[in-house]
Amino acid sequence: MVYRFFKNTFLLLLLIGFFTRCDAKKQQTVQNIADTSISSRDKTDNASADVTQNNPMVGANKINELLPKLQNKRVGIVANQTSVVFTSDETYTHLVDSLVTLHVDVKTVFSPEHGFRGKADAGELVKDGKDIKTGLPIISLYGKNKKPYPTQLENVDVVIFDVQDVGVRFYTYISTLHYVMEACAEANIPVIVLDRPNPNGHYVDGPILEKEFKSFIGMHPIPIVHGMTIGEYAQMINGEQWLANKIQCDLTVISVENYTHQTEYSLPIKPSPNLPNDQAINLYPSLCLFEGTPISIGRGTEKQFQVIGTPEYFLKRHLYSFTPKPNFGAKNPKHNGKECNGYNLTKEPRLSELKLKWLLEFYKTHQQYAPKTPFFNKNKFFSKLAGTNKLQQQIEAGMSEAEIKASWQEGLEAFKKTRAKYLIYEL
Numbered sequence: 001m002v003y004r005f006f007k008n009t010f011l012l013l014l015l016i017g018f019f020t021r022c023d024a025k026k027q028q029t030v031q032n033i034a035d036t037s038i039s040s041r042d043k044t045d046n047a048s049a050d051v052t053q054n055n056p057m058v059g060a061n062k063i064n065e066l067l068p069k070l071q072n073k074r075v076g077i078v079a080n081q082t083s084v085v086f087t088s089d090e091t092y093t094h095l096v097d098s099l100v101t102l103h104v105d106v107k108t109v110f111s112p113e114h115g116f117r118g119k120a121d122a123g124e125l126v127k128d129g130k131d132i133k134t135g136l137p138i139i140s141l142y143g144k145n146k147k148p149y150p151t152q153l154e155n156v157d158v159v160i161f162d163v164q165d166v167g168v169r170f171y172t173y174i175s176t177l178h179y180v181m182e183a184c185a186e187a188n189i190p191v192i193v194l195d196r197p198n199p200n201g202h203y204v205d206g207p208i209l210e211k212e213f214k215s216f217i218g219m220h221p222i223p224i225v226h227g228m229t230i231g232e233y234a235q236m237i238n239g240e241q242w243l244a245n246k247i248q249c250d251l252t253v254i255s256v257e258n259y260t261h262q263t264e265y266s267l268p269i270k271p272s273p274n275l276p277n278d279q280a281i282n283l284y285p286s287l288c289l290f291e292g293t294p295i296s297i298g299r300g301t302e303k304q305f306q307v308i309g310t311p312e313y314f315l316k317r318h319l320y321s322f323t324p325k326p327n328f329g330a331k332n333p334k335h336n337g338k339e340c341n342g343y344n345l346t347k348e349p350r351l352s353e354l355k356l357k358w359l360l361e362f363y364k365t366h367q368q369y370a371p372k373t374p375f376f377n378k379n380k381f382f383s384k385l386a387g388t389n390k391l392q393q394q395i396e397a398g399m400s401e402a403e404i405k406a407s408w409q410e411g412l413e414a415f416k417k418t419r420a421k422y423l424i425y426e427l
Helices: 002-033 046-054 063-070 095-101 173-186 230-239 278-292 357-369 381-386 390-396 401-406 409-420
Strands: 074-079 084-086 092-094 105-111 137-140 158-162 191-194 251-254 307-310 320-322 340-344
Touching (some): 063 158, 063 251, 074 095, 074 173, 084 095, 092 095, 095 105, 158 173, 191 230, 230 409, 278 357, 278 381, 307 357, 357 390, 390 401
Parallel strands (some): 074 105, 074 158, 105 137, 158 191, 191 251
Antiparallel strands (some): 084 092, 307 340, 320 340
16 A cells, blocks of 8 residues: 555656646747747847847747737638747747747748748739648639638638738738738738838838829729738728728737837848848849839849849940849749849938839930830739839830929828838837
């Protein structure tokens, strides 16, 4: 009897020890995955506190704030290669991998333009599939449908949206955000946006989109550069009742810490194949308008959105030449295999406004040396990018950059007043 008592007691102590170690291991896993997720005031380690105080902490890093919202929930995640959790040693893990490790019941991954791993060309259809690492089903929101079908949300209780944006109207992730919020609102499913800094969040500029030019590359009456994080933008979509039938989404934004709109933020991961670095991201709002013209902006080179040129003509003042060829971000680039002559803008100072000077110069030069070839594409893609046909008309009429930009000011001032209602961070 005594032997049996001691034997049972010993086994009980072993079980207690086992479960205690398991719980401690899980807590350590949370800590390892989100080493910077606790604010500096709760840190005693100076090195970790230094990381939190000096660098923006993205919403995905607030694992301890996120996990209670996912308890006993079936989770869908809108994610791509930028959806990562950073650690204090400057490495990172993918959000999906992190949540799976923490035994969160992730059911589905929804992928935007360029796909879950961010390898598809701009505009290339993305197919449904399965994630090799986790085995999770991947549903494309840039293929057969851009808005989740009700059947694709049937086994989901909450949707996380975590995609790095660059703060530009024609960058399609905010259009995906709109459709995800709309589908979830219709299905009574809450959305959690994990916010990230906007690398172009320090200014607002460009013409306001007119409703007749609404498309997937511009869905809302905002300027080309809107100066909002994706969390702030989600609040604007909700607050301005831009979703179908003016419905509103059950929205939670997990904000960025240590961030203002003047914070210079270098993206650690390319947000898409043709935005390889900070310079490209900063020039993107100004150079993307060339996509509606015969001029190349470097797709098919290693300097995408940092060089501009054309094989149509060559002037001595054009000091740079490049030849587009198929590569990881462009299977069939504009002027494939042809030498293009123009400018190298890799050393251009950081912009805090939309620049039209290159567009105006190439238009004038084109009219002089290639007048029989249309400068603006016949499919009106330029006007879709601009959000209006007035910009093309102003350029064709010979208006100066200052005159064109003056025509935007009334719309910009009205937008800024609207935007102020949804800002989370200081300007």
